[in-house]
Amino acid sequence: EAQVTQNPRYLITVTGKKLTVTCSQNMNHEYMSWYRQDPGLGLRQIYYSMNVEVTDKGDVPEGYKVSRKEKRNFPLILESPSPNQTSLYFCASSSTGAGNYGYTFGSGTRLTVV
Amino acid sequence: AQKVTQAQTEISVVEKEDVTLDCVYETRDTTYYLFWYKQPPSGELVFLIRRNSFDEQNEISGRYSWNFQKSTSSFNFTITASQVVDSAVYFCALGAPNQGAQKLVFGQGTRLTINP
Numbered sequence: 001e002a003q004v005t006q007n008p009r010y011l012i013t014v015t016g017k018k019l020t021v022t023c024s025q026n027m028n029h030e031y032m033s034w035y036r037q038d039p040g041l042g043l044r045q046i047y048y049s050m051n052v053e054v055t056d057k058g059d060v061p062e063g064y065k066v067s068r069k070e071k072r073n074f075p076l077i078l079e080s081p082s083p084n085q086t087s088l089y090f091c092a093s094s095s096t097g098a099g100n101y102g103y104t105f106g107s108g109t110r111l112t113v114v
Numbered sequence: 115a116q117k118v119t120q121a122q123t124e125i126s127v128v129e130k131e132d133v134t135l136d137c138v139y140e141t142r143d144t145t146y147y148l149f150w151y152k153q154p155p156s157g158e159l160v161f162l163i164r165r166n167s168f169d170e171q172n173e174i175s176g177r178y179s180w181n182f183q184k185s186t187s188s189f190n191f192t193i194t195a196s197q198v199v200d201s202a203v204y205f206c207a208l209g210a211p212n213q214g215a216q217k218l219v220f221g222q223g224t225r226l227t228i229n230p
Binding site for chain 1: 149
């Protein structure tokens with residue numbers, strides 16, 4: 001089944017403790033992206049990647065890092081999480097550009113930072 | 115800059131009523147794409163429709179229909195004879211390849227509750 005897989009689905013952590021949210025897609029898509037969803041703000045793009053080793057900032061990149069060492073994986077790294085990063089996170093992938101065809105989204109990761 | 119506005123934060127209707135979700139967008143691009151996604155209570159994002167800026171024909175899919183009007187920069191979504199299973203948060207989104215192929219700009223979302 002074609003899908004984007006994120007792990008974990010739920011995570012509660014403490015301020016300052018580094019964490020990684022994994023994302024993997026099995027569709028051989030070139031483009032991948034991370035979004036966060038907050039009430040009243042919709043979804044906002046954190047980072048995106050157009051191919052292996054090619055990443056760039058989205059609208060809200062502060063406090064996050066990403067890497068794209070393999071085509072299928074696009075982990076999101078929070079080096080020192082803070083409470084304002086409590087949010088619902090989505091990983092997404094697209095074959096030819098989300099601006100044209102939209103994204104296929106993962107199931108989401110609900111992160112709570114206390 | 116691109117922007118999507120969904121002015122209706124929450125809508126609540128009784129089952130079998132028709133309901134329209136509004137979406138207004140802003141872009142300077144002549145080529146762009148509009149999307150609707152559904153987020154049911156389980157949390158995932160489900161793709162509903164994609165429409166390009168050169169195709170203003172309305173689309174109907176079962177009980178769902180979409181009205182695209184470039185003159186008013188709107189892409190509204192109507193559910194006919196609503197059902198409880200339609201309860202979800204609905205997002206409208208805008209993509210413009212010339213603005214960066216990876217970007218979808220989302221509206222704030224409309225929470226739709228269908229009461230039995």
